[in-house]
Amino acid sequence: MLSPSDILLIPFDDWVNTLVRDILVPNFRPFFRALQVPVTSVLNALDAFLQFVPMLVTTAVLALIAWRTVGRSMALFTLIALVFIDMIGLWPETMTTLSMILTSVLFCTIIGIPLGILAAGSNKLWAVTRPILDIMQTIPSFVYLVPIVMLFGVGMVPGIIATIIFALPPIIRLTNLGIRNVRGDLIEAAEAFGSTRWQILWEVQFPLALRTIMAGLNQTLMLSLSMVVIAALIGAGGLGLVVYTGLGRLDVGGATAGGVGIVLLAIILDRITQALGEQSGVRTPSLRQTLVSLFRARRAPTGETRETGS
Amino acid sequence: MQAKLNVRDVYKIFGEPTHDALERLKRGETKEQILEETGQVVGVQDASFDVEEARIFVVMGLSGSGKSTLVRMLNGLIKPTAGHILIEGDDVATCSAEKLRAIRRNKIAMVFQHFALFPHKTIAENVAYGLKIKGMGAAERRKQALAALDQVGLASWADSYPSELSGGMQQRVGLARALATDPQILLMDEPFSALDPLIRREMQEELLNLQKTLKKTIIFITHDLNEALILGDRIAIMKDGRFVQVGTAQEIVAHPADEYVSAFVADIDRGRVFTASHVANEPAAVQLSASAEEALRAMEELNRNALYVLDGEKIAGVVTYQDLSAAVRENGKGGGLAMVLLTEYPTAAEGAHLQDLYGLASTGLPIAVIDREGRLTGIVEPEAVFAQLSGEDRPQANGERDAEAATSDTRETGGAHAQPL
Numbered sequence: 001m002l003s004p005s006d007i008l009l010i011p012f013d014d015w016v017n018t019l020v021r022d023i024l025v026p027n028f029r030p031f032f033r034a035l036q037v038p039v040t041s042v043l044n045a046l047d048a049f050l051q052f053v054p055m056l057v058t059t060a061v062l063a064l065i066a067w068r069t070v071g072r073s074m075a076l077f078t079l080i081a082l083v084f085i086d087m088i089g090l091w092p093e094t095m096t097t098l099s100m101i102l103t104s105v106l107f108c109t110i111i112g113i114p115l116g117i118l119a120a121g122s123n124k125l126w127a128v129t130r131p132i133l134d135i136m137q138t139i140p141s142f143v144y145l146v147p148i149v150m151l152f153g154v155g156m157v158p159g160i161i162a163t164i165i166f167a168l169p170p171i172i173r174l175t176n177l178g179i180r181n182v183r184g185d186l187i188e189a190a191e192a193f194g195s196t197r198w199q200i201l202w203e204v205q206f207p208l209a210l211r212t213i214m215a216g217l218n219q220t221l222m223l224s225l226s227m228v229v230i231a232a233l234i235g236a237g238g239l240g241l242v243v244y245t246g247l248g249r250l251d252v253g254g255a256t257a258g259g260v261g262i263v264l265l266a267i268i269l270d271r272i273t274q275a276l277g278e279q280s281g282v283r284t285p286s287l288r289q290t291l292v293s294l295f296r297a298r299r300a301p302t303g304e305t306r307e308t309g310s
Numbered sequence: 311m312q313a314k315l316n317v318r319d320v321y322k323i324f325g326e327p328t329h330d331a332l333e334r335l336k337r338g339e340t341k342e343q344i345l346e347e348t349g350q351v352v353g354v355q356d357a358s359f360d361v362e363e364a365r366i367f368v369v370m371g372l373s374g375s376g377k378s379t380l381v382r383m384l385n386g387l388i389k390p391t392a393g394h395i396l397i398e399g400d401d402v403a404t405c406s407a408e409k410l411r412a413i414r415r416n417k418i419a420m421v422f423q424h425f426a427l428f429p430h431k432t433i434a435e436n437v438a439y440g441l442k443i444k445g446m447g448a449a450e451r452r453k454q455a456l457a458a459l460d461q462v463g464l465a466s467w468a469d470s471y472p473s474e475l476s477g478g479m480q481q482r483v484g485l486a487r488a489l490a491t492d493p494q495i496l497l498m499d500e501p502f503s504a505l506d507p508l509i510r511r512e513m514q515e516e517l518l519n520l521q522k523t524l525k526k527t528i529i530f531i532t533h534d535l536n537e538a539l540i541l542g543d544r545i546a547i548m549k550d551g552r553f554v555q556v557g558t559a560q561e562i563v564a565h566p567a568d569e570y571v572s573a574f575v576a577d578i579d580r581g582r583v584f585t586a587s588h589v590a591n592e593p594a595a596v597q598l599s600a601s602a603e604e605a606l607r608a609m610e611e612l613n614r615n616a617l618y619v620l621d622g623e624k625i626a627g628v629v630t631y632q633d634l635s636a637a638v639r640e641n642g643k644g645g646g647l648a649m650v651l652l653t654e655y656p657t658a659a660e661g662a663h664l665q666d667l668y669g670l671a672s673t674g675l676p677i678a679v680i681d682r683e684g685r686l687t688g689i690v691e692p693e694a695v696f697a698q699l700s701g702e703d704r705p706q707a708n709g710e711r712d713a714e715a716a717t718s719d720t721r722e723t724g725g726a727h728a729q730p731l
């Protein structure tokens with residue numbers, strides 16, 4: 001049978017090799033190096049910190065956070081899950097994964113929220129950003145690794161950079177959505193009182209979009225977690241590496257242990273961030289709150305203490 | 311009195327480019343023609359008016375007539391396509407962003423149709439918003455916010471959230487928020503339209519009450535002519551972005567400029583627009599010392615069947631033709647007025663609305679219109695009340711007093727008509 005490749009075989013891989021090895025890497029190496037620096041330092045600091053803090057302390061703190069944000073049963077779950085992880089001997093790997101996730105989420109937030117805010121303010125910018133985000137979200141996570149390896153090489157930090165890029169779209173999208181969905185008459189009211197753009201953003205748009213932004217943060221976190229595991233393929237460590245080595249050696253038990261660790265961590269982080277999202281944003285006061293506020297109004301007003309909290 | 315706000319030849323065209331549509335407008339094409347041929351929407355055309363200090367200027371028009379567009383141009387939320395908007399000499403249409411912000415912070419505040427309270431802030435924080443934006447410290451702005459809330463009777467709700475309040479209460483908060491920065495000019499875009507009729511009336515009364523002490527310069531938008539007539543010192547009727555008539559409530563009701571205005575006027579609530587002084591006759595009366603003979607003659611001359619009797623400056627009572635002539639027949643002509651004097655008689659203040667005279671008029675006796683010291687300043691015949699309520703032209707020779715009442719009233723008329731310059 002005749003196939004097009006008999007007539008012309010395009011040396012696509014050679015072209016890419018030339019592009020990367022002979023053009024991009026020699027000319028832009030300092031640039032890509034520089035990009036790695038902040039990620040490296042944050043990651044190292046976090047990892048060192050989490051490895052240093054005793055397991056029981058970390059567990060207690062996470063359980064406390066779960067208790068405050070979600071409730072008692074989630075706190076109990078966190079406690080048991082983390083103890084279990086420790087008992088199957090995966091505590092250090094779990095902490096490495098956690099620090100990788102936190103690093104990635106941190107950078108996603110730093111990049112994503114301002115970008116989302118900018119995109120919300122300009123239809124032109126959004127028209128450009130949107131298709132890029134669409135493409136980013138259609139590319140399978142696996143394929144992300146290719147250009148990253150091309151540009152950054154292999155290792156822990158390239159793995160995290162891949163994670164950041166992979167997990168970035170939801171927080172940009174939902175920040176943009178949240179800001180755009182703030183009622184027009186509220187913006188108009190803020191403007192009519194002489195607010196600057198910055199004041200409108202800070203006083204009105206951001207607080208009202210916070211709920212949506214937190215939903216984006218939750219999605220970003222979940223994507224980070226899934227990518228951080230895959231990043232083990234290009235040399236990132238943590239639980240992903242446990243699974244990856246387990247698979248490589250056909251060690252079903254080791255791979256499963258790593259998988260269980262990932263699932264438990266995912267559940268804990270997901271529930272906590274979801275609950276954070278529900279707490280923020282517009283308050284819909286319950287009957288109890290209404291009664292409390294009635295009662296409070298009768299006593300001497302206590303100044304705007306609430307404001308500092310928000 | 312000095313004008314707080316001067317609006318001169320203001321146009322707003324939505325859609326680019328605007329000069330074509332402007333030219334077409336000046337050639338006399340209508341809003342529809344322009345929309346059809348160029349696709350551009352005429353928001354406001356050729357609006358010119360002045361609002362004097364401490365007056366309420368009402369803009370009334372149907373949906374889409376350009377009211378919101380007009381009022382939003384006054385504080386620069388919408389930039390006019392052409393024209394000038396002067397607030398104490400500063401042109402909102404052309405000034406820098408910096409200057410505009412300063413004007414918004416200090417001179418002009420706005421109340422919105424759907425309240426536009428910030429749902430994530432407490433009532434006190436909402437009211438303090440304008441102060442916070444200006445950079446006032448937390449303690450001071452809380453104090454001022456509470457004072458503003460107190461004016462609208464909601465101080466005890468300071469720490470609640472907007473969602474806990476009813477619509478009427480939310481709009482009071484909206485008003486308090488606008489008042490908190492102590493602006494000279496208040497813009498109100500259909501502030502009461504979202505409220506149900508009873509609350510709306512209450513709010514109208516309250517606004518008028520507040521205005522007595524606050525003396526703000528208010529631009530009030532409504533689509534309800536009744537509301538316009540009740541609140542407005544002057545009223546502009548708007549259609550297709552253009553003012554079709556500007557004048558006092560009485561001028562508009564008495565002399566509608568065209569059929570469009572007449573159609574509105576046809577179903578207004580006259581009982582709330584006109585006051586006792588609009589239908590009162592001159593305060594003809596006799597002194598208590600007069601004889602029955604004289605009193606009867608006076609009534610015949612005036613063609614009335616009852617007459618007020620004064621004792622010096624004070625009202626002594628009222629005598630009716632019937633009683634008096636019966637007394638004369640029995641006792642001869644010498645008897646005084648005292649024996650048939652009715653000391654129970656209906657009275658009304660000069661500013662009383664016709665709707666309040668309705669009950670008094672049904673006694674059949676003429677109503678004594680009295681000033682604050684209790685002196686007789688006019689007399690309202692029962693028929694005049696019913697005639698005015700039913701929208702008929704006034705009977706008797708009151709036509710001249712009508713015009714006089716309109717001008718001697720506190721409402722100003724000088725320069726009432728907007729004139730394109």
Ligand SMILES: Nc1ncnc2c1ncn2[C@@H]1O[C@H](COP(=O)(O)OP(=O)(O)OP(=O)(O)O)[C@@H](O)[C@H]1O
Nearest residue numbers: 324351352353372373374375376377378379380533
């Ligand atoms: N941003 C805009 N772009 C295009 N056309 C607009 C815009 N805003 C208003 N218009 C048009 O301008 C005209 C006046 O609108 P405006 O909102 O001022 O009316 P209104 O009198 O306030 O009506 P309503 O009682 O419904 O609030 C309408 O024909 C409207 O379609």
Ligand SMILES: [Mg+2]
Nearest residue numbers: 377378379500
């Ligand atoms: Mg409107």
